Amino acid sequence: MIVSSMSDLAVDLTALKHNYRQLRGLCDPGVKFMGVVKADAYGHGLLPVARALADEGADYLGVGSLEEGLSLRQAGLNLPVLLLLGILPEEAAPAVAADLEVALFRLDVAQALAAAASSQGKKAGVHLKVDTGMGRLGLIPEEVLPFLEGLRACPQLEVLGLTSHLAVADQEDKSYTLRQLEQFTGVIRAARDRGWELPLSHIANSAALWELKEAHFALVRPGIMLYGSPPAAERPVPVALQPVMSYTTRVLQVKRLSAGCSISYGRTYTTREECDLAVLPVGYANGYSRLLSNRGEVLIRGRRAPIRGRVCMNLTMVEVTHLKGVQAGEPVVLLGPLGEDRLTGDDLAGWAQTISYEIYLALGNANPRRHVGG
Numbered sequence: 001m002i003v004s005s006m007s008d009l010a011v012d013l014t015a016l017k018h019n020y021r022q023l024r025g026l027c028d029p030g031v032k033f034m035g036v037v038k039a040d041a042y043g044h045g046l047l048p049v050a051r052a053l054a055d056e057g058a059d060y061l062g063v064g065s066l067e068e069g070l071s072l073r074q075a076g077l078n079l080p081v082l083l084l085l086g087i088l089p090e091e092a093a094p095a096v097a098a099d100l101e102v103a104l105f106r107l108d109v110a111q112a113l114a115a116a117a118s119s120q121g122k123k124a125g126v127h128l129k130v131d132t133g134m135g136r137l138g139l140i141p142e143e144v145l146p147f148l149e150g151l152r153a154c155p156q157l158e159v160l161g162l163t164s165h166l167a168v169a170d171q172e173d174k175s176y177t178l179r180q181l182e183q184f185t186g187v188i189r190a191a192r193d194r195g196w197e198l199p200l201s202h203i204a205n206s207a208a209l210w211e212l213k214e215a216h217f218a219l220v221r222p223g224i225m226l227y228g229s230p231p232a233a234e235r236p237v238p239v240a241l242q243p244v245m246s247y248t249t250r251v252l253q254v255k256r257l258s259a260g261c262s263i264s265y266g267r268t269y270t271t272r273e274e275c276d277l278a279v280l281p282v283g284y285a286n287g288y289s290r291l292l293s294n295r296g297e298v299l300i301r302g303r304r305a306p307i308r309g310r311v312c313m314n315l316t317m318v319e320v321t322h323l324k325g326v327q328a329g330e331p332v333v334l335l336g337p338l339g340e341d342r343l344t345g346d347d348l349a350g351w352a353q354t355i356s357y358e359i360y361l362a363l364g365n366a367n368p369r370r371h372v373g374g
């Protein structure tokens with residue numbers, strides 16, 4: 001057997017659809033729903049995830065690049081798609097040709113889009129990106145009205161709405177988020193006073209979707225909760241989300257070490273007593289973070305087994321002394337349920353000092369994915 005084929009990264013599209021329905025249920029019927037599928041659907045696989053969301057009736061998809069937008073179109077997905085990070089001027093023609101909408105914050109891009117739309121006899125849908133306090137992409141609020149004035153020379157552009165992003169919507173203290181919402185509402189009002197209709201403004205990520213109905217506006221754009229994790233590990237969400245990704249493998253070797261043996265590179269763990277060790281055919285080449293060294297746990301027979309020593313490129317060692325008689329070939333869960341217990345993206349993220357988003361991306365990008373359900 002090929003060692004790498006002992007591992008299995010599964011993406012459960014039935015769980016994804018369940019999460020979609022839970023989130024949809026938190027929104028008023030008139031609110032549109034954009035499934036955020038950037039970065040290869042957070043490592044879950046762009047096309048299977050996009051198809052599942054489209055099947056469920058998602059109104060929009062949000063992607064990170066022109067390439068992702070084009071692959072949705074090539075796969076025959078016809079729903080509206082927003083390029084969340086905008087485009088470069090040279091990407092305007094293919095974006096317009098594929099009817100991809102663009103987050104807009106540069107005048108040269110606006111002009112390129114207008115020219116492409118004009119030569120293709122089309123309109124280009126844009127969402128004006130405003131920085132209301134995220135300190136990342138977008139025009140600062142004072143720039144919005146002058147920018148819109150500049151767009152009057154580009155009648156080929158259809159300004160569908162303003163869009164912004166929230167910096168701390170996942171925190172319990174909502175004061176900064178409410179200030180961002182105030183800024184956002186303020187610029188929308190000012191633009192409307194000058195005749196811009198803006199039917200489709202939006203700002204809500206997952207955190208704002210479940211905690212701040214006043215942030216829903218015309219459209220919500222959740223990502224992480226679709227994939228089954230709360231935006232902040234320490235704040236459980238009020239809906240029953242189902243984890244979508246799981247990752248399992250099998251024990252490659254079991255051995256008994258005596259007291260005083262060191263394990264793995266750097267000799268960062270030394271056995272105190274006799275120790276049964278299971279070697280797993282998974283490592284950081286599989287997106288299993290080296291930061292899990294001496295910190296993470298896996299599930300064998302539904303019980304926890306702690307990682308001993310450093311996670312290697314293709315191998316990880318766990319202690320199974322307490323499990324008595326673990327055999328080569330036994331199933332091991334690195335992410336997901338086994339028996340009564342389960343390891344979540346947030347469990348791994350906690351051990352690796354990151355967020356569940358990065359765990360899913362790393363595992364999903366580094367392993368062949370098997371999509372199930374749907």
Ligand SMILES: *Cc1c(COP(=O)(O)O)cnc(C)c1O
Pocket residue numbers: 036038084165204205206207221222223224225231
């Ligand atoms: C990634 C992203 C989202 C989704 O955020 P989640 O925290 O995953 O819900 C929404 N909007 C923009 C602009 C994003 O980049």
